[in-house]
Amino acid sequence: MWQRLSRIIKKEFLQLRRDRGMLPMLIVLPIVQLMLFGYVVSTDVKHLSMAGIDHDKSAESRRLVASFSNAGYFDVNYYPDNMAQVTKLLDAGDAIIALTVPNGYADDIAAGRTAVVQIIVDGTESNASSVARNYATLIIGRQSNGIAQAKLRTLTNLGARPPTVDPRVRVLFNPSMKSVNFMVPGLIAFILTLSTISLTSEAIVRERDQGTLEQLIVTPIRRGELILGKLIPYTIVAFVQITLILVVGVFWFGVPFRGSIAFLYFTCLLYVFASLGQGLLISTISKTRQQAMLTTMFAIFPAMLISGFVFPVENMPKIIQIVSYAVPLKYFLVIVRGIFLKGAGWQTLWPQMVALVIFSAVIFTASVTRFQKKFSD
Amino acid sequence: MTNDYAIEATDLRKVFGDTVAVNSLSLRVPKGKIYGLIGPDGAGKSTTIRMLATILEPTSGDAHVAGYSIVTQSEAIKPRVGYMPEEFTLYRDLTVMENLNFFADLFGVTAAKKRERTEQLLAFSRLQKFTQLRAENLSGGMKQKLALACTLIHEPDILFLDEPTTGVDPVSRRDFWRILSDLHARGVTMFIATPYMDEAERCSSVAFMENGKIILEDTPSRIKARLEGGLVEIKADPLRPAMAMLQKNDLVSSVDMYGELLQVRVDSPAKALPELEDFLKKNGIRIEAINPARVSMESAFIDLLKTRREPQ
Numbered sequence: 001m002w003q004r005l006s007r008i009i010k011k012e013f014l015q016l017r018r019d020r021g022m023l024p025m026l027i028v029l030p031i032v033q034l035m036l037f038g039y040v041v042s043t044d045v046k047h048l049s050m051a052g053i054d055h056d057k058s059a060e061s062r063r064l065v066a067s068f069s070n071a072g073y074f075d076v077n078y079y080p081d082n083m084a085q086v087t088k089l090l091d092a093g094d095a096i097i098a099l100t101v102p103n104g105y106a107d108d109i110a111a112g113r114t115a116v117v118q119i120i121v122d123g124t125e126s127n128a129s130s131v132a133r134n135y136a137t138l139i140i141g142r143q144s145n146g147i148a149q150a151k152l153r154t155l156t157n158l159g160a161r162p163p164t165v166d167p168r169v170r171v172l173f174n175p176s177m178k179s180v181n182f183m184v185p186g187l188i189a190f191i192l193t194l195s196t197i198s199l200t201s202e203a204i205v206r207e208r209d210q211g212t213l214e215q216l217i218v219t220p221i222r223r224g225e226l227i228l229g230k231l232i233p234y235t236i237v238a239f240v241q242i243t244l245i246l247v248v249g250v251f252w253f254g255v256p257f258r259g260s261i262a263f264l265y266f267t268c269l270l271y272v273f274a275s276l277g278q279g280l281l282i283s284t285i286s287k288t289r290q291q292a293m294l295t296t297m298f299a300i301f302p303a304m305l306i307s308g309f310v311f312p313v314e315n316m317p318k319i320i321q322i323v324s325y326a327v328p329l330k331y332f333l334v335i336v337r338g339i340f341l342k343g344a345g346w347q348t349l350w351p352q353m354v355a356l357v358i359f360s361a362v363i364f365t366a367s368v369t370r371f372q373k374k375f376s377d
Numbered sequence: 378m379t380n381d382y383a384i385e386a387t388d389l390r391k392v393f394g395d396t397v398a399v400n401s402l403s404l405r406v407p408k409g410k411i412y413g414l415i416g417p418d419g420a421g422k423s424t425t426i427r428m429l430a431t432i433l434e435p436t437s438g439d440a441h442v443a444g445y446s447i448v449t450q451s452e453a454i455k456p457r458v459g460y461m462p463e464e465f466t467l468y469r470d471l472t473v474m475e476n477l478n479f480f481a482d483l484f485g486v487t488a489a490k491k492r493e494r495t496e497q498l499l500a501f502s503r504l505q506k507f508t509q510l511r512a513e514n515l516s517g518g519m520k521q522k523l524a525l526a527c528t529l530i531h532e533p534d535i536l537f538l539d540e541p542t543t544g545v546d547p548v549s550r551r552d553f554w555r556i557l558s559d560l561h562a563r564g565v566t567m568f569i570a571t572p573y574m575d576e577a578e579r580c581s582s583v584a585f586m587e588n589g590k591i592i593l594e595d596t597p598s599r600i601k602a603r604l605e606g607g608l609v610e611i612k613a614d615p616l617r618p619a620m621a622m623l624q625k626n627d628l629v630s631s632v633d634m635y636g637e638l639l640q641v642r643v644d645s646p647a648k649a650l651p652e653l654e655d656f657l658k659k660n661g662i663r664i665e666a667i668n669p670a671r672v673s674m675e676s677a678f679i680d681l682l683k684t685r686r687e688p689q
Contacts, residue, residue: 003482003485004482004483004485006482007478007479007482007483008483011468011471011475011479014470014471014475015468015470015471018470018471018511019470210466210468210469211462211464211465211466212466212467212468214427214432214460214462214466215460215462215466215467215480215527216483217431217432218430218431218432218455218458218459218460219455219480219483219484220452220455220456220483220484220485221483374431374432374433374434374451375427375432375433375434376433376434
């Protein structure tokens, strides 16, 4: 048995090495994806271009405009004189947010009236604009609070501060709220899915395509030996990729790693089984390589969308949320992010681990029974 | 099942959708014999071989190969047989040596035995110089010899060969048959599908297959004997008028043209030869050569197909 198994493994590695471009792809691809996701797919909102119209031209109004640039989220790049110019700036995309301080702003405040300012947000990029709106409201709220307190103090002449509630928000696990910290662990899960499913889905169908499966059938090799012999090499490749992403993620992007490496690798192994099983199933039901490739794409793309890799599952329609329970990537994302950012251990992550084990068991049974060492047509 | 037959099929049947590829086929191949399967394309030769080699599951019926059922005991058959398909099905991206080693290990050939067998097979197939060459870079003939070597690495008792020399140059074909003759001498049973009549003639027994059925099975010499009468080969000028005239002659049962040669079927070549010579000369045809000829398997085969297709 060992002779046959090790021979299949050796053969797979040989073919992997001979397949020009395959091996570099397996190494370069994860790095490129990591760079892309790390730098391009950023949900952080910083240095948004802003236009400020100050009709009041008072010390008070200048202070309000300045408070926007001081926060670091906005760069007040334009000081237009009228609405027409603002519209032009927003249309051209030169500014995504505009603040208008009306004439009499300072007078209203001095008189104890509510002063009104206008904020215009470009809603085309809904993600950035909603963040911008929140920041803007926050900044103005803070400004308003300061004005109110100052006023109160002068009115009451007590010299003491009036009682207020000041929320002190502390962000746990990802205090700097950097999206790369959220992305890199997710990327481990995603790249693992991509390479294991696509490699294994090719594995058996390639033998069928080239007719070599026929030659394998007439040898005494057992089904299990053939399948294991196909899976072990790809598991090893997957682990090399995990290590690569881990090193680049931690040392290049400075993503904090708070959990146990050994535990991370163990959970990766669980997940690798689940996704190898999916690839194997695709491989056994596909007749040609093209069919296997297309099926793989159809399997991976929705999984990526509904697993919570980029968009939170909680925001999805109920029905999609239910479907997402059948996506192993969803569980694994919770696991890697938990280990990376929270230092979570098996005590908290066991439900996800159990889900992965059940998923692997079901899919492996299905694909091994489907793969018969005989042709029926 | 029995000890005398290497292969014994009963009522073997294979249906693909609406097409009956193999229809209630029964055959027996005694141990150590070379059994040839001939017939037109689509007759069901490959399907039969694939079922016997335990690759394809029969729709119904059974066969015993090396004494084991292909339906229920296929795994017991595998170590005892070798199968060489018509298309090249080794790993193109592996070298000659890697392919040999791969199949040796899958068949559980021990290291010492492997070295000995590999050397032997490489010498046999004259592939020693090409061991480091990838299979995809081999010529057609070398590919076939490598495929044969890979199916022989575990010394099978029974060999299934599906058109093994199709598209192979004559020199390689001769090499190939030298190997098969040697195997025959060592008692290996062979089951060969072939489109070449000269190859069929080397078999102990030949079966004609058509529409999924074996319509005739006999030794090559007896099949040829079944053809009544004999042949006279005539090289004449002009050829076409000569052919037309001969077809009208009472002594002649049929005339076929092979290039510049007319093959004339007659009851008795000895008697007909001088008469035909006279007949043609009288009609102003110049005869360049006229000889009695041996009936080939090919004409036997064509004749057989003709008589079956002409409603009687």
